[in-house]
Amino acid sequence: MTRARSTIAQDRSSLRTHGTPVITVMLGSATTILPIIAVTPALPPFGLLLLLAWRLLRPELWPLWIAVPLGLFDDIMSGQPIGSSMFLWTVTLIGIEFSSGRLLWRDYWQDWLIAAISISFCILGGSYFARLSAGGGSVLVVLPQIAWSILLFPAVLRLCALIDRWRLP
Amino acid sequence: MAAPPNRRPGYNRKAQYGLFASYVIAVAGALLGLLLTIISIADPTGFAVLRNMTAEVTRPVSATLRRLVSGIGSADEQIVAYVRAGSQNAALRRQVEANRTRLIEAAAIEQENRQLKSLLKLVETQDDEVVAARMVSSTASSARRLARLSAGRRQGVRPGQPVRGPEGLVGRIYEAGPNTANVLLLTDPENIVPVRRTRDNVAGISTGLGDGSLEIRPLSMGRNPFKPGDIMVTSGTGGLYRPNIPVAIVLRVDGDAAIAAPLANPAKVDTVIVQHVFQPAMIRPAEDAQPLPGPGPIQPEEP
Numbered sequence: 001m002t003r004a005r006s007t008i009a010q011d012r013s014s015l016r017t018h019g020t021p022v023i024t025v026m027l028g029s030a031t032t033i034l035p036i037i038a039v040t041p042a043l044p045p046f047g048l049l050l051l052l053a054w055r056l057l058r059p060e061l062w063p064l065w066i067a068v069p070l071g072l073f074d075d076i077m078s079g080q081p082i083g084s085s086m087f088l089w090t091v092t093l094i095g096i097e098f099s100s101g102r103l104l105w106r107d108y109w110q111d112w113l114i115a116a117i118s119i120s121f122c123i124l125g126g127s128y129f130a131r132l133s134a135g136g137g138s139v140l141v142v143l144p145q146i147a148w149s150i151l152l153f154p155a156v157l158r159l160c161a162l163i164d165r166w167r168l169p
Numbered sequence: 170m171a172a173p174p175n176r177r178p179g180y181n182r183k184a185q186y187g188l189f190a191s192y193v194i195a196v197a198g199a200l201l202g203l204l205l206t207i208i209s210i211a212d213p214t215g216f217a218v219l220r221n222m223t224a225e226v227t228r229p230v231s232a233t234l235r236r237l238v239s240g241i242g243s244a245d246e247q248i249v250a251y252v253r254a255g256s257q258n259a260a261l262r263r264q265v266e267a268n269r270t271r272l273i274e275a276a277a278i279e280q281e282n283r284q285l286k287s288l289l290k291l292v293e294t295q296d297d298e299v300v301a302a303r304m305v306s307s308t309a310s311s312a313r314r315l316a317r318l319s320a321g322r323r324q325g326v327r328p329g330q331p332v333r334g335p336e337g338l339v340g341r342i343y344e345a346g347p348n349t350a351n352v353l354l355l356t357d358p359e360n361i362v363p364v365r366r367t368r369d370n371v372a373g374i375s376t377g378l379g380d381g382s383l384e385i386r387p388l389s390m391g392r393n394p395f396k397p398g399d400i401m402v403t404s405g406t407g408g409l410y411r412p413n414i415p416v417a418i419v420l421r422v423d424g425d426a427a428i429a430a431p432l433a434n435p436a437k438v439d440t441v442i443v444q445h446v447f448q449p450a451m452i453r454p455a456e457d458a459q460p461l462p463g464p465g466p467i468q469p470e471e472p
Contacts, residue, residue: 037307084206087202135358
């Protein structure tokens, strides 16, 4: 009896401990269902911001390939060519993995710098793929989006830290 | 702060293999993503099924939220209009007087036009409207400019059909699911619309720039004929868009092209109308969404 009860408790806690980060990233990707008809790429890519925040906050949380399914979901929601976030996010996570092997000491500013480079890489890469598929367009359009995504990152990191405190017992 | 714990497993062989496997899967996933990207660039609507499935699921959320916030987009205009009510009233009165005579003339021209067209026996779809629907969300975080429409194949919406609002052209249908459709907005770089100037029929091609404005290139080589303030309407060339739908107003001249702003702001348009393809016979089935700019069989009538 006690055994059965304990498995149920374990299941719930597993969903809570491992499901919460994935769900928050998916919710971040799903912000495009908000009723905003944007004429420029105005909305920061919240899915990417949350993914980076979780990765920098909890490096051991996810296997390296987590960006493959999460990127696919983001592509479906965002209207980018399918596969572009899958590729860019995974490359970003592999890059962060290698860089974290090099860096011995880490602080807040380094985290922000890593996030800023990753955000710029993903948004510029995404806009490159979008321009390839649309057959034209200007790269300047995404610069404001990059700027406020980088400025928003510390707030997203704080949010993740709050959720993390709730997530872990 | 010391570095947070990384994944280096030490001498544990099993953990080392697990780490290696996760690297392999990640690299394979990245390559798969690159492959999918290339496929979806080559065939942009190939994964439409995937996208439409999620659109069906998220449609109720978007539509409900849209209903709640519709009107907020134009709140600033309402306030400004209230402040300038007096002078605006007088100006509008003068404009109405001027417009009335124009309207009578236009009605006469329309009548004449209809007679001439029936003489020519042009093959055009007669009933104009497929469905009126709302745009509920858009690709706000992407460099593509697509908006989601709350109507789909069940309501008769098909890819390629033009979409317009009360102020002018909004775009055309890109992909259509059962109850949702994606609209390729006028400002997307993929959207090419044959246009003409209202005053004197100077033909041009409008392409989206992705930042909310359009680039209009004249069809004829030589001096740039466009000037700020020119109104561009669809020319009907190519057979996709009906002629004389307002498209854009020229803001400035930039080299051999003109930069224009769309007349229908998708952020403020509440309800849009999906129209039938103007001359279905002219659109080849393989590329039903891409009208080739070139001289069509009917010339736009003189204004």
